[in-house]
Amino acid sequence: MSTSSQIRQSFLDFFKEKQHTIVPSASLMPQSPGLLFTNAGMNQFVPYFLGTDKPDFSPGRATDTQKCIRAGGKHNDLDDVGYDTYHHTFFEMLGNWSFGDYFKAEAIAWAWELIVERWGFPAERLYATVYRPNKDANDPGEFDQEAYDIWAKLFESKGLDPKVHVVDGNVKDNFWMMGETGPCGPCSELHFDLTPNGDTKGALVNQDSDQCIEIWNLVFIQFNAEADGSFRELPARHVDTGMGFERVVSMIQRTKNFTDFSQRVSNYATDVFAPIFAKLEELSGNKYEDIYPAPGSNPDSHDDALKKAIAFRVVADHIRTLSFSIADGILPGNNGRNYVLRRILRRAVRYGRTLGFTGDKPFLSELVPVLVAEMKSVFPEIETRSKAVIETLDREETSFNETLDRGLAMFEKAATETDSTFPGDVAFKLYDTFGFPIDLTQLLSAERGLKVDMDTFNQLMEHQRDLGRAARSSELVRAAEIATDAVTEFVGFDQDTTTATVTEIHQQDDHCFVITDKTPFFVEMGGQHGDQGTLTKNGTEIAVDFVQQLGQARAHAVAADADLAVGDEVTLAIDPARRRPIEAHHSATHLLHWALHKAVSSDATQQGSLVTRNRLRFDFNSSALTPEQITEIEKLVNGAIESGHSVSWKEVPHTEVQKRDDIMQFFGDKYGDVVRVVQIGGEAQALNGYSMELCGGTHVTNTKDIGLFKIKSEGAISAGVRRIEALCGDAAWSWIQGQLDENTKEERVLRDKVEAINEQLTALEQDTFAVKDFPHIMGGLLVESGFDNINAAFNASLEHLDKLRHTAIEAEKALKKAQVGAAAKQADATISELVEKGGNIVLATEGTPQLLQELLNGLKKRQFGGAGFLIVDDGDKLHLGAFCGDQALAAGHKAGDLIRNLAATAGGKGGGKPDQARGAAPQREKLDELTAAAKEALA
Numbered sequence: 020m021s022t023s024s025q026i027r028q029s030f031l032d033f034f035k036e037k038q039h040t041i042v043p044s045a046s047l048m049p050q051s052p053g054l055l056f057t058n059a060g061m062n063q064f065v066p067y068f069l070g071t072d073k074p075d076f077s078p079g080r081a082t083d084t085q086k087c088i089r090a091g092g093k094h095n096d097l098d099d100v101g102y103d104t105y106h107h108t109f110f111e112m113l114g115n116w117s118f119g120d121y122f123k124a125e126a127i128a129w130a131w132e133l134i135v136e137r138w139g140f141p142a143e144r145l146y147a148t149v150y151r152p153n154k155d156a157n158d159p160g161e162f163d164q165e166a167y168d169i170w171a172k173l174f175e176s177k178g179l180d181p182k183v184h185v186v187d188g189n190v191k192d193n194f195w196m197m198g199e200t201g202p203c204g205p206c207s208e209l210h211f212d213l214t215p216n217g218d219t220k221g222a223l224v225n226q227d228s229d230q231c232i233e234i235w236n237l238v239f240i241q242f243n244a245e246a247d248g249s250f251r252e253l254p255a256r257h258v259d260t261g262m263g264f265e266r267v268v269s270m271i272q273r274t275k276n277f278t279d280f281s282q283r284v285s286n287y288a289t290d291v292f293a294p295i296f297a298k299l300e301e302l303s304g305n306k307y308e309d310i311y312p313a314p315g316s317n318p319d320s321h322d323d324a325l326k327k328a329i330a331f332r333v334v335a336d337h338i339r340t341l342s343f344s345i346a347d348g349i350l351p352g353n354n355g356r357n358y359v360l361r362r363i364l365r366r367a368v369r370y371g372r373t374l375g376f377t378g379d380k381p382f383l384s385e386l387v388p389v390l391v392a393e394m395k396s397v398f399p400e401i402e403t404r405s406k407a408v409i410e411t412l413d414r415e416e417t418s419f420n421e422t423l424d425r426g427l428a429m430f431e432k433a434a435t436e437t438d439s440t441f442p443g444d445v446a447f448k449l450y451d452t453f454g455f456p457i458d459l460t461q462l463l464s465a466e467r468g469l470k471v472d473m474d475t476f477n478q479l480m481e482h483q484r485d486l487g488r489a490a491r492s493s494e495l496v497r498a499a500e501i502a503t504d505a506v507t508e509f510v511g512f513d514q515d516t517t518t519a520t521v522t523e524i525h526q527q528d529d530h531c532f533v534i535t536d537k538t539p540f541f542v543e544m545g546g547q548h549g550d551q552g553t554l555t556k557n558g559t560e561i562a563v564d565f566v567q568q569l570g571q572a573r574a575h576a577v578a579a580d581a582d583l584a585v586g587d588e589v590t591l592a593i594d595p596a597r598r599r600p601i602e603a604h605h606s607a608t609h610l611l612h613w614a615l616h617k618a619v620s621s622d623a624t625q626q627g628s629l630v631t632r633n634r635l636r637f638d639f640n641s642s643a644l645t646p647e648q649i650t651e652i653e654k655l656v657n658g659a660i661e662s663g664h665s666v667s668w669k670e671v672p673h674t675e676v677q678k679r680d681d682i683m684q685f686f687g688d689k690y691g692d693v694v695r696v697v698q699i700g701g702e703a704q705a706l707n708g709y710s711m712e713l714c715g716g717t718h719v720t721n722t723k724d725i726g727l728f729k730i731k732s733e734g735a736i737s738a739g740v741r742r743i744e745a746l747c748g749d750a751a752w753s754w755i756q757g758q759l760d761e762n763t764k765e766e767r768v769l770r771d772k773v774e775a776i777n778e779q780l781t782a783l784e785q786d787t788f789a790v791k792d793f794p795h796i797m798g799g800l801l802v803e804s805g806f807d808n809i810n811a812a813f814n815a816s817l818e819h820l821d822k823l824r825h826t827a828i829e830a831e832k833a834l835k836k837a838q839v840g841a842a843a844k845q846a847d848a849t850i851s852e853l854v855e856k857g858g859n860i861v862l863a864t865e866g867t868p869q870l871l872q873e874l875l876n877g878l879k880k881r882q883f884g885g886a887g888f889l890i891v892d893d894g895d896k897l898h899l900g901a902f903c904g905d906q907a908l909a910a911g912h913k914a915g916d917l918i919r920n921l922a923a924t925a926g927g928k929g930g931g932k933p934d935q936a937r938g939a940a941p942q943r944e945k946l947d948e949l950t951a952a953a954k955e956a957l958a
Contacts, residue, residue: 021276023268023291027084027113027397030262033133034082034115042076042083044398047347048356055356056088056344060114061202061238061259067118068202068240070254079118084111084264086343086398090359097363098458101333101370102312104229104269104285108363109340111264119255126237126258127169130209134235135177140270141277142177144212146221146231148188150205158190159242159250163205166239170207183220186210192225195238195259202253204241208233211270213284229284234270235262265291285309287332295335298389302382303374307331318466330373337367338386341412346404350640351415351739352626362456364415368423369459378420384412407622414642415739426453430460434467443475450476451483501525501532505572511539511550512668512717516592521585525574530564531581532574539593540566542573546628547605547716552593556583563591598717600632603725603747606666606718607656608635609699610728611745613710614655615639618648626740630716633750634731637743644733644741653810656728663723664700668714671696727751727809755813762820769827776830785837788830790823839869846873850881859907859957860887863950867891871898875935878902886912888921888953892943897925899938908933912957921956924949 031041045063047056054062060083066072067079074081090097090108099106117126134140147170152158171181188208196203210224210233223231240257242250265286271277273284286292288309296307310328312321321329344350344360351361367383368376376382387409395402426449433445441464449455461471505522519535526532533554540563543549553560554575559582563575575591577583608628615623619641627638644652671694697714699722719725726748736742746754770790777787845866853860860883862874871891878887879902886907889900899922901914914936918929922938925945929938940949 021272023264023272023289024396026268026271027111027264029137030113030133031082031084033137034080034129037080037115037129038078039080039082039115040076042081044083044086047086047088047344048349055359056090056349057085058087058089060085060087060112060116060261061240064116064118064259065202068243068253068257068259074118079120081116081118082114083116084113084397086347087112088340088344090340090363097366100336101329104283104287104311105232105263105266107265107286107336107339109336109343113262113264113267114260115258116260117258119257122256122258123165123237123239124169126239126260127166127173127207130235130237130260131173134209138271139277140211141217142174143179144217146184146186146210146212146224147174148186148193148208148210148224150190150193150207151187152190152194156190159194160205163193163207163239166205166207186221186224188225195236196244200244200246202240202242202257202259203244203250204239206236206238208237209235213270213274213280215280217280232266232270232284233263234266235260265289283309283311285311287335292332292335294389294393295338295386296331298386299331299334299374302385303376305331305374317468321466326373330370333370334367334374334383334386337363337370338383339390341367341383342387342390342401342408343398345408345411346398346400348622348624350411350622350624352640353740354626357626361415362458364412365419365423365456365459366462368416368419369462372423378423381413381416381420383416384409387412407620410642411622411640411739418739422453426455429453430455430463434464434469437469439469441469441471443472443477444479446471446473446476447479450480501569501574503534503569503572505534505570507535507571507573508537509539509541509573510537511541511593514539515595515598516590519589519591521583521587521589523572524583524585526579529579530576531579531583532567532569532576533581533583534569534572534574535589535591538566538573538575538591540573540575540591541593541598541717542566542568544568545714545716547630548601548632550593551597552591554581554583555590555592556587597632599719599724600748600750601630602717602719604632604635604745604750605630605714605716606699606722607660607725607728607745607747608637609697609710609712609714609718610656610659610722610725611635611637611652611743612639612712613659613699614652615641617655618651619644633746635745635747637745638736639741639743640739641741642739643735649730649733650810650814653728653730657810659699660722660725660728663721666697666699666718666720666722668695668697668718670694727755729755729810729813755809758813759816762816766820766823769823773823773827773830776827776834779834780830780837783837783841785833788826788833790826835869838867839873845870846877850874850877850883853887854878854881854883857885859885860889861950861953861957862887863890863892863946865892865894867893868898871900871937875900875902875937878904879935886910886914886917886957888917888957890946890949890953892946895943897927897940897943897946897949899927899929899940901931901936903934917953917956921949921953924952 035041045057049055049057049062050065057063061068064081067074086109088109097108100108115126115129134145135142149166149170150160150163152160152162167185170185174181174184193206193208194203195206210231212219212223212231214230219231238259238261240259241253243253245251268289268291269284269286272289273282274280300306305327308324308328310325312318312325312329340363341360349356349360351357351364353361364383371382372378387405391402391405401408429445430449433442441460446457446460449460450457457471457476464471503523510517517537517539519537521533522536523534524531525534540550540552541547549566551565552563554563554577555561561577561581563577565576567574567576608630612625623639623641625637625639629636694713695715697712697718699710729746729751731744731746731754733741733743773788773790780787849862849864853862864870868891871889874889874891882904883902884904884906886904887902889902891898899918901917903912903914913933915931915933918931918936918938922929922940925940925942925948927938927940927942930936
């Protein structure tokens, strides 16, 4: 047993012998809405611990190797990566589990058997910790006497003193919690002494020393941490263990199976990372050295070799995090876990610069094949999704490199102008303009011995948030916080009206908030706008301006003086003219998501949406869509609409949905035990590709009710995230009609422009441009019933307009070229005649601005020695030019002065060099006065 693969497999085999079922790793996308990433092996088993679900294997024992990320929230190791031997953002956690089966005695005994008896860890170098609460601090639970006694007997069996080898641990180290709430309990950790002599007697346990490292945590789950801070006993007791795979590999490999403790044990000096380092060495031309900074040392003092060693480790760690996350559908973005991933990618790119990667081309994706080769047998998804991983990495890295150089230049300038504190306003600009995560600026600053002025940075961030909040408009007025235990039943999926009983009334300044026992009113959620309508009491209608969710109750906002009382029987009715278009846009959003997967990629995953009565907005991860892809999406959606598929929904247990990969669900969303699946098309149709999604919104009952679907725009909103704005039904028709009206106006202007240019080209004896009549297609749109034909006709009109724009541009170019040619001929003849006469020149003539320039060019070409003042009247204003040759300059004339002094005569201005200058004057009626003044000046 020497390779990492063999060590991993021996762990799984050991527990398989103990009747454990080997289960696959869960996705890095957590099921719990409170987690950024799957950060421990227990995450996928939470329903078993809570008793809300039962394992489908017997007995209730499992073992696995779980992909984990700790790069945000409570468990965040990001800043330590690269600087020490054992922290990672991505790591594997080997674990064994008991769901109400065995408990402490078996868990501890098997841990000892595997570690000591099978793998051969020297018992004298092992230390076990047990939980001892601080009663003064109101720590939960009691001293774990049971665990202590079991460990004591095991150490005594090897002739070791349990008072030395069993160490008390506090609530921080030995009471395990998944998060602020959830399953938890006391734990015992195994620590291994890696000092050369192995005689520290436990002094380094839990001291953050890389000479005594925790390798296995045995958690005894007995409680559930409640939101109010209390701890509730679980219905059954469970075991949750987690062993750091990379750590145990390093201990075995670097000590040569525990025979040599002279080398520093490092997770990075193992075959887990060696293949990645080898590829990085090949790509960068640098050599990896397993060297580390002294604890607490200033990064600014690190030499080049140490900086490169840190960079090797950061890149190697981060490519694992990035690749496995993307393979599990977590893509870099601007919010939540997506932003954490983007920060990690940018951090890797930044450290890549230390290794010589200049940003000319992406380098991270070149490491992916190495990772695939090493890990595909354990995690097959890294191979099946490798293409998406590579494309995403290339896209993100290319985007960041475009701004990194400019941002670094700004950073360097600011850093050189300060001695101790990096300016917070510059840090904010780097974040806001160049996409630098603040921790990247802090990292760069630390390398130079600087601290970032975070107070100013945070003030500017908050100011930006305030501006954003002020800029966002909403159709709803929000009620102040109202506390209530009431429950309202929502019946609006199938009903527009219902009778209801008023259960509570809450008066506020502007509105009266009426809570009823049931309602058809949808409250704004999941991107869908809420309802408006009426509340009727005894025949009197009262307008409902909006609704708001208050816990499990739904409050209807009506006028503050509404005559209502608790116990009133009322009729609630939504405004169907508002609801129906919203439902159409919502169902179209589901079809759009489906069509994106068909026309673009299954990796084009939703990042946000908005559904109103007038439009839909859909954000998704992707590169820019081509015009052909947009056309295909419209074709697919409109085809589904015209086919008249049914839209249905049903409620099912969330556990059932989790087992299916044909239902789209968004793991960052919070789902209850029962969820609602919205399906477009029958079961057979759905299996053939139509949409099935978890959704709490309202929908049409048949796709024909959506009407025409039209994409209004598609564009980037951030790196790697695109936005589609689209319209349905009447909104789409109105927009198309408006666009056609605008296009017709533009066509008329363009055609008149080209025809005017043609007249000038004809006068200049040049070829003219043919202009075809604009095809007014509204009649065709009305005749053609098919949505695809409507879109095709509309798009054809846009193409024709683009051609007309191109024609106008080319016509302008041709006219300018012709005018220059004509002006050159005219100027040549005029200048020849004037120069032959001798003396200074004053000329006033009609023509174009090009004529003036050609006249000046002609004087220079003939090396005219005198002074010249030229006036060209183009029918709009006077264009002025002055020229001074060698003789004029010697006589004291200067072209710039002539323009400045004479242009004012006709209300103009200008200037230039002594030998040549230009200007303009608007008062054409003073042409004669200006000509006389010029003759006098040059006399």
